[in-house]
Every structure is written in structure tokens, then in C-alpha cells.
Amino acid sequence: MAAIRPRFGVLLLLWLTGLYLRVPVLVIPPLSPFIGDELSLDSTTLGALTTLPVLMLAIGAVPGALAIARLGARGALMMALVLVAIGSALRGVAESDLSLLGVSALMGLGIAVMQPALPALLPRWLSYEQVALGSAVYMNGMLMGEFISAGLTLPVVMPLVEGSWRAALWVWSLPALLLVFALKWPRDHEPDQPVRRPGWMPDWRHPLVWQMGLILGSSSTLFFGLNAHMASLLKARGVLDALDQVLFWFNFMQVLASFLMLKAAHYWVGKRLPILLCVMLDCLLVLGFWWGSGAWAVVCVVALSFCSAILLVLMVSLVPSMVPADEVGRMSAGCFTIGYVVSFVMPLLGGILADTSGDAEDILWVLSGYALLTIPLAWRLRLHSSAHPAG
Template identity: 50%
Template sequence: MAVLLWLAGMYLRIPVLVAPPLAPFIGEELALSQALTGALTTLPILMLAIGSMPGSLAIARIGPRNTLALAMVVMVIGSAGRGLVPDTLTLMLASSVMGLGVAMMQPALPALLPRWLEPHHLALGTAIYMNGMLMGEFIGAGITLPVLMPLLDNSWRATLLAWSLPALLVAAALYLPRRDLEKPAGPGAWLPDWRNPLTLRIGLLLGLSGSMFFGLNAYMGNLLEQQGQFDKLADALFWYNIAQVFASLIMLKMARSWVGRRSVIIVTASLSIAGTLGAITLTGWWSIASATLMSLTAGVLLILLVALPPLVARKGETGRLSAGTFLVGYTLAFSVPMLGGLIADATGDARHAILTIIAYSALVLPLAFTLDLKRKKDQLES
């Protein structure tokens, strides 16, 4: 089961993050504008927010395992379909379908954990699939161009197919484990429970983690160019992205000790803000080191927050709570950096994009002090 969780987690990110290295080749063949080339990455991120509700509905109707398998098939149809498209319109449609599938996978994985794992293993289960997800970020972005594409005659279409189709095997393998510790109680509520304060609070804090990571990643080139060190971009992005892998490895070791502890969430969120601030106030390698620190702590924070719904939700509520937090979190992870970019365009200063993200993060940081992370009674008894 650990292997299946890891592989499913890997496919939360590989389909999204193979787009940036392949974007120049896709853009050249299909004559994409810069905005449409960027949309190959940003559109799926937006779909991560929009698609969380269909995922929650599916969990309530057909259960988390069936939802996860269905979502992976939808993801494969969209992701592989990108390699078969004849024009820009179908490319964007396929990217949207792929993003929808990934978005439905997100709440299905935490909802599946109580079915497969004992309560005291929930934190470790989250760390395992999140390790797969963050490894997927590095694998998709790191080996597509130097390793996989040359093996496939430098075809971006064949590369997309090669990354996508193996997920069908993972979807089928999800039915191998017969263990089901929590029997389904029938269709229930699936819309986010906005009366539950954790829905909004965890979602806003997810927005803190996501907007800082995606935002600084997006504006790293502009920031380094403004600082006169654009030649360090490749090294900066390498360390920035591999820091997320180290974050997931740390959490594999520390999940049982750290997950569910409000103090750890406060510390990692504060360090993430400090690292982002250092990235725009320091220069040279100190700036890059500060950005890398932010990526590391934001990765740990992400896992800490994603692990909360299966830990604190009542029976049958995990998917609903997860979907609500992902809806809020990824909407902000898309919109806050976008707002920062608009402000930076207006002022001509790339630092203003990052300052916008820091301002949002500082505003929501106090929410971390108000999190009620007590395990629900019926969760402990399951």
C-alpha cells in the first residue's frame, strides 16, 4: 500500500510539471503566444482549485478508492491527449481535463488513508504520498529534457505519452489491497462545510505555502535579472526545487512527531515568510540560499497542512474537508502571485510581486495560532 500511495502521489505533480521543460517545443510547433505557453502550467494549477469539488462529490457517491482510480484515468486522458492534439484549442482543453483529474485525486488520497491505515499511521501515510508528490515535481522537471526526451527521438508528443500512460497501471493496482478499515456509510454531504473553522483556516494557510512556492518559482528569473545575477538562474532553480524533495524526506522521518502540532506549523510558516523576505532583500548566493530555505520550510508546511484532514475530521468528512481546503488554497496559490505580477508590471519592480505574496502571508499567519487540532472522538475510536 505504501508503494501505491507513493506512486499516486507522484502523479499529483508529474503531469503538471513536465509542461515547463516541454513548453518551448510545444510553443514552437503550435505557434503559442507567451501567455498561452505560460498557461500550460498555470491553467492546471487553477484547475486544482476548481476540480476539488467534483472530487469531493465523487468521494461521497462512489468512495475514495473508486474516485482516485477514476481521477487517474481522467488525468491520463488529458495528459496523454496533449501529445495528440492538432491545435491550440484542443491543447488547452486537454490541459484542463488533465488538471481536473489531478484536482480530483487530491481529496481522494487523504480520504483513502483511514480506509487503508490504522489511525496512528495516518501521518506517515500522508508523508509517503506527499513524498511521492514532491519527488514528482523534481522528476518531472528534472529528467524530462536530459533523459527521457532524447530516448524518444526528441519528440515532445511521445514524451507526454510516456509520462502519462503508466498511470493507468497504478489506477488498476489500487484495487489490489483488500483492506478497508472504515466501511462506507453511504452518500453524504460533499460541499465544503464553511461552518467548520478548519476549512477556511487550513485553506488560507495552504494559500500561504502555495503562493510563496509557486510565486517565487515564477518570478525567480525576473528577480535575479533585476539583481544582476541572471547567470545563476539554473543553479537557483535546481536548489529551490530539490529543497522540496528534502522537505518530504524530513517529513518521512518526523511525520509522527510533527503532524498535528500547531507550534510546528507556526514555526515553518514563519520561516517561510522570513526566507521569502530574504530572497528579495539579500543579494548573491545569500538570496538564493534564503529562497531555498523558504522552499524547504514551505514544503514541510504543505505536508503538515495536507495531513490534518484525515487526522482531525470525523468519519466520512475527510474528503469534504480536504476538498474545501484545496479549493481555498489553490485558488489563492494562483491568484495571489497573479496579483503580485500585475503590481510588478505596473511598477516595473519584480520585488513588488514577491512583496505582495509576503503581505498576504503575514496577514494569514495569525490563523496558525488559532488552529484547533484535537482529534475528533469518533476518529480516535475508528
């Protein structure tokens, strides 16, 4: 039993930290009517409060690799959580749109550093055999964070703070500072000292960085793109009244997939076949949603969310299971940079195409086209492990 407790504690800490990859971002949609009314913000600015941190995930990933090289993975994660807590809490004292967007960008930068720091810590805190489980655990925390923040803010947190959106942001933000202190507790399997030599910049010439980043981008593009444009797509089909139910199941399936991966990660992570199957299923399902109608289209898009979440966990878990611990940060940063640039640009292009043509369904040309392009990338993916079991 004594050997189990430290491992359980580390997994719990990873799960709680994973929550803060999404909670500070997705607490905004339920609060946006209150923020907009008080600060007189238009819909574009309110939308930017959610999309700006996503853009920062791409911009801040490489600086995150530098932070890992200089501070170590643990130090970089602690610094990032401080940025997230302070940036998110400062939104509660903002008095203008510019100040609100500024501190939201600061918060997004913190989350961007967290993204490569978490996988870089896995081989230091867990044995080699437990790395895939650790990835699945913090990804489960991240996906649960989407539901917790969106589901509890209005019915639970707002009544507790007497309807103050500012206080609600503080309630969600400040507990991150407690995690900063908790992160000092786990022992490393191997030293996590800052790296003083060059080596923090991702190797952009390495084909595997591009393959993994572009495949990761497919998962994120389909999820963020369909989430962003679901209202337009359902309105074009005359079933806008089903939006709440479709979005609920579309997002909830990500949570279910993350629970499946808690069990399956050990068997699937590091293997090409599960990745290839997920990519191919994503393509079939987005085409099924596009060409289908009624209940069949809903089944396809909900199943697509489930499959894309599995692909997300598989891709995020690849790097810490494949490369030495001191290389995880910069390789993860390269993959996240590519993946999040793609997931920001592709839905944007789809929206522009739809606005130009006047047909909301044209969004799916971009989303399905990009998904199809990733099939040969997954087919040609060559995975090998150069990581060594931690002592």
C-alpha cells in the first residue's frame, strides 16, 4: 500500500493541474452575458475572450520550451500556473475591453507553457510503464475541466458569489496558486535541472514533429471548428432548436473518450494502428455528418467527437513515451505549435469560405479536406522509442 499512495498522489496532482488547461478559458462563455452587459462589449470582443487564449497556445508553445530548458519542467509548470492564476483573476478587475483582452492573453501564455511542461514532467514523476497512464490522466482532467467550468459556473458558483461575474472568476482562478505549492511535493525519478546549453528550440527539420503536429491539428480542428460553427450548420439545416442537445453530447463524448483512454492508453499509446484508425474514422464521420441528415448526422458528429478525443490523447501521449525526458519539452512544443496554428487557421478559413459563398455547409469543405490530408501522414508515421525507463 505504501508504494501505491505516492503514485496515486502524483496522478491526482496531474489531474488537478490538467483542469487548468481548460477551466480558465471555458468559464467565459457562461459568464459572457454578464461581462458584456457591464462592460458594453460587442459579440466579437466577447468571442475573442475565448479564442485569444487558444491562439496563445500556438504562440506561446516555443517560449514554453525555453522556459522548460531554463527552469526545468517543474519550475516552468509552477511559473505557468502562477501566470494562469494571476491573469485569470485580473480579468475580474478589468474595466475595459483592452485590459480584459490583455490579461486574457497573459493567462493564455501561461496555459501555453503548461502544455509542453506537463508531458515533460511525466517521465520524471512516473515510471516508464506509467507514462501513458499519466498522459491519459491529465488529459482527462483537461477534458473534465471543459465540463466543470461550463456546467457549474451558473448553477453553483454564481449564486455563491451573489451574481458577481468578477468574483466567479476569482473563485475559479485562485485555487491554481494552491497547486503551485503542491507541485513541489513529488520526487523526480531523475534530475530536473535547468539546461544551460542550447537545445530548447524544436527541431523544425525533424519530419516526425511535423507529422505529429499536423495530425494533432486534425483532431483539434474538427473539435474546435465544429464547436465554433455548429450553430451556423444546424441553422442552415433548419434544426437550430437542437443546438443545445447536440453541443451537450458533442462535448460530453470527449469526456467519455478520456475515461476510456485511462484504461486503453497502456495498450494503444505509441502504436501507429490506433492513430491511423482514428484519423480514418474522423474522415468518415465528418463526411457522414456533411452528407447525412436527421438522427444519422447527429450520430456521426457525436461519434466524431469521441474519436477525435481518442486521437488527441494518443498524439499528446506520444512524445513522452518516445523520446528521452530532456527532449520532451521542446518536441512537445513543436507539435503543439503546429497543431494549434492549424486548429486556429482552418476553422477561420472555413468561416471565411462560408461567408463568401453564403452557404454554411461550405465550412465542411475545409474541415473534411484537411482531415483527409492527414490520412497519408498517419499511414507513413514511423514510431520508435528512444526513451529509457526512469530509474
